[in-house]
Amino acid sequence: MSPNRLEAFSDGVFAIAATLLILNVVEPSGPLDQGLLHIWPSYVAYAVSFVTIGVIWINHHMVVAQIARVDRLFLLVNVIFLMLIAFIPFPTHLLAEHITSEGAQAAALSYGITLTATAIMFNVMWQYAAQGGRLLRENASARVVKGITRSYLPGPFIYLVATIAALVSPQLSAVLYAGIALFYVLESSVFGGRA
Amino acid sequence: MSPNRLEAFSDGVFAIAATLLILNVVEPSGPLDQGLLHIWPSYVAYAVSFVTIGVIWINHHMVVAQIARVDRLFLLVNVIFLMLIAFIPFPTHLLAEHITSEGAQAAALSYGITLTATAIMFNVMWQYAAQGGRLLRENASARVVKGITRSYLPGPFIYLVATIAALVSPQLSAVLYAGIALFYVLESSVFGGRA
Amino acid sequence: MSPNRLEAFSDGVFAIAATLLILNVVEPSGPLDQGLLHIWPSYVAYAVSFVTIGVIWINHHMVVAQIARVDRLFLLVNVIFLMLIAFIPFPTHLLAEHITSEGAQAAALSYGITLTATAIMFNVMWQYAAQGGRLLRENASARVVKGITRSYLPGPFIYLVATIAALVSPQLSAVLYAGIALFYVLESSVFGGRA
Amino acid sequence: MSPNRLEAFSDGVFAIAATLLILNVVEPSGPLDQGLLHIWPSYVAYAVSFVTIGVIWINHHMVVAQIARVDRLFLLVNVIFLMLIAFIPFPTHLLAEHITSEGAQAAALSYGITLTATAIMFNVMWQYAAQGGRLLRENASARVVKGITRSYLPGPFIYLVATIAALVSPQLSAVLYAGIALFYVLESSVFGGRA
Numbered sequence: 001m002s003p004n005r006l007e008a009f010s011d012g013v014f015a016i017a018a019t020l021l022i023l024n025v026v027e028p029s030g031p032l033d034q035g036l037l038h039i040w041p042s043y044v045a046y047a048v049s050f051v052t053i054g055v056i057w058i059n060h061h062m063v064v065a066q067i068a069r070v071d072r073l074f075l076l077v078n079v080i081f082l083m084l085i086a087f088i089p090f091p092t093h094l095l096a097e098h099i100t101s102e103g104a105q106a107a108a109l110s111y112g113i114t115l116t117a118t119a120i121m122f123n124v125m126w127q128y129a130a131q132g133g134r135l136l137r138e139n140a141s142a143r144v145v146k147g148i149t150r151s152y153l154p155g156p157f158i159y160l161v162a163t164i165a166a167l168v169s170p171q172l173s174a175v176l177y178a179g180i181a182l183f184y185v186l187e188s189s190v191f192g193g194r195a
Numbered sequence: 196m197s198p199n200r201l202e203a204f205s206d207g208v209f210a211i212a213a214t215l216l217i218l219n220v221v222e223p224s225g226p227l228d229q230g231l232l233h234i235w236p237s238y239v240a241y242a243v244s245f246v247t248i249g250v251i252w253i254n255h256h257m258v259v260a261q262i263a264r265v266d267r268l269f270l271l272v273n274v275i276f277l278m279l280i281a282f283i284p285f286p287t288h289l290l291a292e293h294i295t296s297e298g299a300q301a302a303a304l305s306y307g308i309t310l311t312a313t314a315i316m317f318n319v320m321w322q323y324a325a326q327g328g329r330l331l332r333e334n335a336s337a338r339v340v341k342g343i344t345r346s347y348l349p350g351p352f353i354y355l356v357a358t359i360a361a362l363v364s365p366q367l368s369a370v371l372y373a374g375i376a377l378f379y380v381l382e383s384s385v386f387g388g389r390a
Numbered sequence: 391m392s393p394n395r396l397e398a399f400s401d402g403v404f405a406i407a408a409t410l411l412i413l414n415v416v417e418p419s420g421p422l423d424q425g426l427l428h429i430w431p432s433y434v435a436y437a438v439s440f441v442t443i444g445v446i447w448i449n450h451h452m453v454v455a456q457i458a459r460v461d462r463l464f465l466l467v468n469v470i471f472l473m474l475i476a477f478i479p480f481p482t483h484l485l486a487e488h489i490t491s492e493g494a495q496a497a498a499l500s501y502g503i504t505l506t507a508t509a510i511m512f513n514v515m516w517q518y519a520a521q522g523g524r525l526l527r528e529n530a531s532a533r534v535v536k537g538i539t540r541s542y543l544p545g546p547f548i549y550l551v552a553t554i555a556a557l558v559s560p561q562l563s564a565v566l567y568a569g570i571a572l573f574y575v576l577e578s579s580v581f582g583g584r585a
Numbered sequence: 586m587s588p589n590r591l592e593a594f595s596d597g598v599f600a601i602a603a604t605l606l607i608l609n610v611v612e613p614s615g616p617l618d619q620g621l622l623h624i625w626p627s628y629v630a631y632a633v634s635f636v637t638i639g640v641i642w643i644n645h646h647m648v649v650a651q652i653a654r655v656d657r658l659f660l661l662v663n664v665i666f667l668m669l670i671a672f673i674p675f676p677t678h679l680l681a682e683h684i685t686s687e688g689a690q691a692a693a694l695s696y697g698i699t700l701t702a703t704a705i706m707f708n709v710m711w712q713y714a715a716q717g718g719r720l721l722r723e724n725a726s727a728r729v730v731k732g733i734t735r736s737y738l739p740g741p742f743i744y745l746v747a748t749i750a751a752l753v754s755p756q757l758s759a760v761l762y763a764g765i766a767l768f769y770v771l772e773s774s775v776f777g778g779r780a
Contacts, residue, residue: 015597
């Protein structure tokens with residue numbers, strides 16, 4: 001079984017989860033000119049989550065590019081992974097609504113737990129495909145496979161640290177989430193054209 | 196006519212129906228930290244329905260992999276099948292909202308009826324394609340086709356039993372729905388890599 | 391330019407418009423068991439519009455199967471056609487909400503105008519592609535092309551009649567909309583496997 | 586890495602952003618027959634934004650048709666571009682709600698800023714791909730590439746002018762947004778079949 005249809009379904013979930021984020025940006029009450037400035041956390045949350053989902057999509061892309069076939073268990077692991085991706089709009093909404101008020105900690109924790117779980121599941125998915133070359137292409141380069149493994153491993157730890165930071169300061173935690181997304185953007189800009 | 200575009204449309208509906216489930220997880224009123232724990236049925240309902248839709252998607256995948264062409268009637272049966280898939284978010288919402296309160300029975304029944312109808316329609320779709328090899332690939336193995344037929348037949352009965360259980364206890368019914376989804380996950384984990 | 395990407399975008403809009411219809415089915419107020427029966431117009435409206443969009447999707451499928459290339463104007467006509475498809479959830483909501491109360495006429499008219507415009511635009515799209523074989527495949531059979539032209543031409547008139555019926559009775563109009571969808575289902579069942 | 590999956594994800598976001606626009610068209614309060622006429626700005630806003638997204642999709646189509654490969658930075662630029670596309674439903678909603686009342690200026694500005702940023706990002710994306718032929722197909726015609734560059738450059742300036750017009754009159758600004766969309770439709774109709 002080829003990974004083509006896996007891509008179609010996955011790209012669909014990625015695209016919808018990212019696009020649904022706009023439903024979290026809602027019209028402010030009161031005068032519109034001040035209100036539109038006042039809801040800036042909504043814009044930041046929208047941008048951070050959109051870019052984060054986009055970066056995960058790019059990485060998913062790279063995983064699928066290395067595999068030649070999928071099996072039932074891989075499809076299922078992928079479904080559970082996508083379940084976490086599609087969940088991201090909910091904590092994004094919470095974080096945007098509560099970052100400057102009560103409930104900031106619970107919101108920051110929910111965002112961090114979701115992203116940490118997503119990063120863990122991403123590693124599970126890749127490890128399952130790569131271990132012993134189970135689902136890899138015949139001509140997958142050992143160097144590239146090792147490189148991918150190395151580049152994904154830190155993800156869960158980075159998000160875990162940002163999550164735990166919410167216990168000290170939810171705002172710090174939110175800055176870290178934004179920083180992680182920004183890091184991925186800058187990394188691509190500075191080191192350029194690696195795919 | 197090749198089944199390619201059937202897949203594109205079907206994968207779209209599967210992906211959107213699954214991703215829209217997140218709209219059922221809504222911010223709780225009251226303090227956020229307690230509220231987020233209090234709405235646990237929303238999370239369970241989200242996970243169960245997402246995995247259920249994911250498993251049906253995997254099975255749909257397997258059906259389409261066996262067929263070489265589609266005809267107008269098959270397309271229409273598929274549309275009606277997708278109509279049931281896209282309906283799933285509604286009873287999922289009802290079940291999450293009402294499982295611990297009044298209305299639990301009506302919610303559990305609506306969930307069960309939807310899933311039973313989906314399972315029946317899935318069998319109709321497969322039977323139409325497979326009967327006399329109507330739409331099958333030339334080289335479709337008789338053994339595989341029989342195996343698929345056998346593995347899909349119990350679906351309607353299993354969901355019917357879980358639906359009827361709602362007449363005794365809606366909570367039992369909900370546990371059965373979750374159990375069916377969990378069974379599919381475990382089955383894939385234990386028996387592994389069959390696709 | 392090949393019509394592949396046209397299909398991807400079109401299938402996306404078809405799938406999303408159909409799946410968004412479920413957002414029109416909302417939890418009833420009051421006791422759930424009676425309420426779920428009481429909102430039966432929502433279910434009918436959901437089913438009729440889903441099947442209608444599905445049938446239009448099948449027909450769009452058949453058009454694209456006949457064409458070899460697309461030009462900028464065809465893409466634009468297709469965008470305007472999809473704009474009407476994506477509009478369908480709105481009058482569907484109106485019809486489901488108002489069919490048994492005041493506002494039934496306005497709702498039935500809005501549904502009919504939308505579907506009539508969609509049917510007209512579908513013919514415009516097909517005529518543009520087919521006239522003088524402008525965008526058709528080299529080997530498109532003249533007989534098939536004529537058959538398609540003939541089968542699409544009545545669409546606008548049928549929907550126009552059902553729309554005008556709303557001036558006499560909105561309920562009659564709604565029955566006609568459902569009847570048209572049912573006709574397409576039965577036609578495929580009775581005359582079977584033509585694609 | 587081929588641009589296929591980039592297309593799948595992009596087409597998904599385009600299709601969803603366009604289709605979500607219908608959620609901005611909401612049932613009016615009061616008698617339905619008058620109400621449905623009264624919300625005409627919703628219909629216009631829906632049509633203008635749908636066609637605008639459709640035209641950008643067609644242009645995106647033309648860019649991808651010229652490129653042979655994508656790199657990580659291009660994927661990221663594309664993600665940020667899509668982030669702006671997916672944002673369009675929000676200012677569309679604001680414009681439809683406020684064009685005839687207070688807040689019209691803020692709404693028209695937010696719409697214009699979004700579209701100007703989208704047009705800038707589109708040029709950044711194309712320049713990155715085209716500069717020195719970085720990602721272009723071997724056989725990309727220099728004349729076509731220059732033509733594309735020339736046709737995209739005015740976009741940001743046109744939208745900037747329409748945005749600044751909102752400082753004088755938000756209604757004028759809205760008319761200009763509609764005029765730009767209409768221009769693209771007419772241009773394709775008059776000069777016809779260029780793709």
